[in-house]
Amino acid sequence: MQEKRWHVEVHIDEDDDGHTRATARLHTADDTRVSGTGVARLNPADTGVPEIGDELAASRALSDLAHNLLECVAGDIEAVTRKPVRLDH
Template sequence: MPTLVGWHVELEFTEEGQRTSAAAMVRLGDGSEMRAHGYAMRHPSDPEQLRVGEEIAGARALMDLASQMLQKAHSEIDEATGRHSYPISH
C-alpha cells in the first residue's frame, strides 16, 4: 500500500539547571503546523540523567500535540457534518 502523506515532527530540547524543556512542532499533510511545549524538573537529590528529562519533557510536548491534533480533527468533522463530534476516550 503506497504512503499517501507523511508528517514531519521536530523536537528540540534545552536544559537550564534542573529544568528540561522540549519544543515540539508537527507539520501536517495539509500544510498546517502545530507547536507545543513540555517540561521536566529534576529534584536536586536526583542524579543527572539528561536523557530521562528529555524523555519526560518530550512526551509531555507530544501529548499536547496529540490533543491539539484531536481538537483540529473534530473541528473539521464538525464543520463538514454540521454536527458536534465526540472523541472516544481510551
C-alpha cells in the first residue's frame, strides 16, 4: 500500500476590533481543494489573549473544513452510484 500525504494549511488574521478569522485549506496529491473558515470575536469584557482567539477560529475553520470534505465525499459517492447518500458525522 502506498502512503498518501495530504496537507492542511491554516491561515489566521486578526483585525483591530478583536475579530480573528482562520481559513483551513486541504491540498491532496490528486489536486483536491477543500477549505473551511472560522471566526472568533473577543468579548469586550474579557482580557485579550490572542492565542485563545487563534485557537478558537482555527478549530472552527477545521470543523468547517471537515464538514465541507464530507459534502465532497457524498457528492463523489452519488456520482458513482447514481443514488442519494447521507453521511453522518
